[in-house]
Amino acid sequence: MAVCEVCFRHCDIKEGGTGACNARACVDGQIVCTNYGRITALALDPIEKKPLSRFFPGSKVLSVGSYGCNLFCPFCQNYDISRTDGSELEPENVITPEELSDIAFQFRDRGNIGLAFTYNEPLVSYEFVRDTAKLVKDKGMKNVLVTNGTAELTVLEEILPYIDAMNIDIKSMSEKTYSEILKGDLETTKTFIERAVKDCHVELTMLIVTDMNDSEDEMRELTEWISGLEGGSKIPLHISRFFPRYNMTDRPATNVDIIYRLADIAREKLEFVYTGNC
């Protein structure tokens, strides 16, 4: 038995068992990352799709995902890879950091600026992010991380030297929403963001879910908090529209007028506010 210290959950994992994220296990009394190099998706995406709007706009980034996530959002847009345990993948289908960084380099002539760790929660296998990002940086390219921001600061400190830009989800300003609906932890997320903005280009995303986080008061609370961070009003915020998916099909897609109204409210405090999925 061993305790995993990667995220706020601190899973106590029995010998041979797996943590809540499905990506870390206890083997011989040690916590190991079981999805290291096991990728589920690889695509050359516009950087705006991450979304990042103020980091090399117009460029492309090779985007890679594995499986596993430490949150349980019922509206997950990528549940087919975030919630699997990788058993459907061929065991021998593993890519090394060297191979992946070489592929990223080969895509330079197609407008690629580097590598984005995305699709599932990349930090449940932060060792793969760290090892690969080092090599990408050595090749003079950029690293992007798309994360839910619920890893512990020790993990963030290990990867920060190699990450050039992040998009971090902040899914609500309500601890109750985080703990009851997402099975997450708001305070860990806020602490992660507070640290990341000091040493990295950070853009934030809030998915506005009907009747969950779509009030004007919650948007005011969010933008008040962001404006007090290092970088403050210059931190870009992406406000995204929800569509019913996965285990949240009991409500309609977010009304577009609400998204635009919340964006107007956000602009009272922030300079760079973008709407998505509208």
Ligand code: SF4
């Ligand atoms: S990273 Fe996975 S195994 Fe580790 S504490 Fe978080 S959910 Fe549990």
